[in-house]
Amino acid sequence: MATIPLYDSTIGVSNHALLTLLDLLEKAKAHPEAATLAETRLYPDMLPFSTQILIVSNFAKKMVERLAGREVEVWEDNEKTLDELVARVNKTLDLLKTVKRVDLDAATGKTQTIKMGPLDSAEATTSQYVLGYALPNLFFHLSIAYGILRMKGLELGKANYLRHFLSDFFQAPAEK
Template identity: 30%
Template structure:
């Protein structure tokens, strides 16, 4: 049985982004219940030299839907766009990535196999083929940023657990 590039990436991106959306809902509710300014959590960091929650959520979108777009274009660079600054904006970033991923077909993602993709950050360049870019660069970065977002919120007291991070499992059908 073969395992497609689509199956290895898109459903996982969708699962974890769905979980991230739920975690953001819980974080926003936590702010309301505890009387915390939402900006405090949106700008929260796990540790001083790490970037804030807003960056982590944005990068989850960048390393999912944005990575697929980069593979299509043959080039991927870090996003320099402004960070979301509210829970509404964070949730919109996640929703946009989810919607874009839902629109992708297995054939569309499968057609990326073997295509050249260059990661460019200033003068730094890394050359990949699409499947290695997605599996060895994008997917690990996606998980790093989603787990860091989760960890920031957990460290700030948001009542979330492992099930919240994992989200909706894809169980055997039939």
């Protein structure tokens, strides 16, 4: 049976999602309504753009804590401007750079206790946590952030969303 390395499916995917967010944030900063985009919601009862960014960051951070067995300092989640959100995404990328493949080896086969919003805590295997909880949430909030910007008229397409995820396929050939 083939397996996908835990590092690639967590840290690698999180890196791609965060780089996508950086691209989206840079496009948002150039928008005429840039000053108000951070508080824009797709629908009145949904969380604003700024919170979508923070949640993607927090899921990446939580994967480091849970899977690498590290305690990471508490981040305040108080970023409100596009520049503050860019800094937050960069801070998360810097955290991910500190994780090595070997750091995740011990997580395989372990269980994770996860709190799912207002629901009770649940026990999950590492693969259940990654595939059934962490990654779906990361992609959901990344997609909502993308959707908010599209709703506000930013010229974005599927390529803007997938660019970093596909980057491993299209690396420049090594020079001879």
